[in-house]
Amino acid sequence: MTATAAIAAPVPESPLIEVRELRQWFPVGGGLLRRGDVVRAVDDVSFSIAKGEVLGLVGESGSGKSTLGRAILRMSTPTSGQILFEGRDVTKLGRRALRPLRPRMQFIFQDPFASLNPRMTVRQIVGAPLLIQRPELDGAARDARIGEVLRTVGLSLHYAGRYPHEFSGGQRQRIGIARALILEPAFLVADEPVSALDVSIQAQIVNLLIDIRKELGVAMLFISHDLAVVGHLCDRVAVMYLGRIVEIAPTRALFRRPRHPYTEALFSAVPVPDPTIRRERIILKGDIPSPLAPPSGCAFRGRCRYALPECASAVPPLRQVDGGHWTRCIRDDLKLGRSL
Numbered sequence: 001m002t003a004t005a006a007i008a009a010p011v012p013e014s015p016l017i018e019v020r021e022l023r024q025w026f027p028v029g030g031g032l033l034r035r036g037d038v039v040r041a042v043d044d045v046s047f048s049i050a051k052g053e054v055l056g057l058v059g060e061s062g063s064g065k066s067t068l069g070r071a072i073l074r075m076s077t078p079t080s081g082q083i084l085f086e087g088r089d090v091t092k093l094g095r096r097a098l099r100p101l102r103p104r105m106q107f108i109f110q111d112p113f114a115s116l117n118p119r120m121t122v123r124q125i126v127g128a129p130l131l132i133q134r135p136e137l138d139g140a141a142r143d144a145r146i147g148e149v150l151r152t153v154g155l156s157l158h159y160a161g162r163y164p165h166e167f168s169g170g171q172r173q174r175i176g177i178a179r180a181l182i183l184e185p186a187f188l189v190a191d192e193p194v195s196a197l198d199v200s201i202q203a204q205i206v207n208l209l210i211d212i213r214k215e216l217g218v219a220m221l222f223i224s225h226d227l228a229v230v231g232h233l234c235d236r237v238a239v240m241y242l243g244r245i246v247e248i249a250p251t252r253a254l255f256r257r258p259r260h261p262y263t264e265a266l267f268s269a270v271p272v273p274d275p276t277i278r279r280e281r282i283i284l285k286g287d288i289p290s291p292l293a294p295p296s297g298c299a300f301r302g303r304c305r306y307a308l309p310e311c312a313s314a315v316p317p318l319r320q321v322d323g324g325h326w327t328r329c330i331r332d333d334l335k336l337g338r339s340l
């Protein structure tokens with residue numbers, strides 16, 4: 001892919017986050033693997049997110065979504081590429097230099113139970129970031145802020161003395177969200193934030209996230225395999241396959257007319273609200289290949305029903321098919337995602 005295509009792809013006018021040709025490779029050794037093998041978990045990924053924008057990130061398990069989310073928040077050090085946050089290059093910053101930026105970017109975890117310290121009360125969990133980042137606040141001011149953020153997530157200060165095990169899964173996720181919001185971040189990475197919850201609770205947490213984005217204008221990278229939820233919450237959606245973005249587009253455009261065969265297959269399982277439209281359900285054959293040895297050319301070709309011999313020759317570049325709509329497929333003759 002050409003650098004200009006990659007960088008030009010999804011850059012709004014004043015991006016909050018800009019990711020340029022990001023790679024996160026993991027060396028793996030020992031066992032039967034050859035020395036020098038690497039897992040290319042994230043490979044040449046470029047995109048941006050505007051202030052207040054919610055970008056969905058979808059793709060099968062193992063496609064690199066979590067690794068990408070963690071790298072952007074600098075929970076890891078990328079192998080190469082660049083991450084700009086509010087115009088500042090944060091790719092290489094060390095722990096100390098990152099500290100003042102931490103309040104601006106927060107992570108919401110999939111499993112709220114595992115991510116909350118069982119020996120701390122809600123007040124301590126939610127208030128801990130304040131102790132570190134806002135030491136000038138006294139106890140009363142801290143409690144006022146904790147009460148405020150608990151109200152935002154639908155809990156009351158009344159519960160603040162309780163421990164995580166005293167809450168339901170949905171309430172625990174609310175506590176995790178409160179902790180992420182307490183320092184008024186500009187950007188959140190939410191990594192499958194509802195997939196560990198009962199189906200009946202999922203909608204409540206999704207609605208909470210919708211309210212939060214409306215009220216607080218916080219931008220989000222929303223990682224999910226639930227495409228219906230993504231359609232509900234996100235302004236744009238990026239589809240990942242084997243470490244690369246294979247399609248990125250405004251949500252409506254992507255749902256209405258996917259341009260990449262992988263997206264078409266993923267979306268074929270999503271019910272369409274219009275009962276007059278029926279889609280063919282496309283069953284993807286086989287598993288996602290190993291990121292240790294990705295296929296040459298288009299990484300999707302072994303599972304693609306439209307593959308041609310030339311799909312093997314080079315990694316297809318991201319090409320623009322419409323305003324803000326990019327696909328990494330060489331075929332522009334396909335009419336995908338059409339009703340039966």
Ligand SMILES: Nc1ncnc2c1ncn2[C@@H]1O[C@H](COP(=O)(O)OP(=O)(O)O)[C@@H](O)[C@H]1O
Pocket residue numbers: 026028039040041059060061062063064065066067068291
């Ligand atoms: N620390 C690591 N070391 C080696 N491989 C890793 C590491 N983290 C993730 N991977 C591999 O990178 C790929 C992408 O993983 P991940 O980002 O968790 O995908 P997703 O979140 O889309 O399911 C997987 O093949 C996974 O096994």
Ligand code: SF4
Pocket residue numbers: 260261262298299300301302304305306307308311316328329330331
């Ligand atoms: S480039 Fe070829 S193999 Fe890859 S998605 Fe397009 S048609 Fe399928």
Ligand SMILES: [Mg+2]
Pocket residue numbers: 065066067
């Ligand atoms: Mg993941």
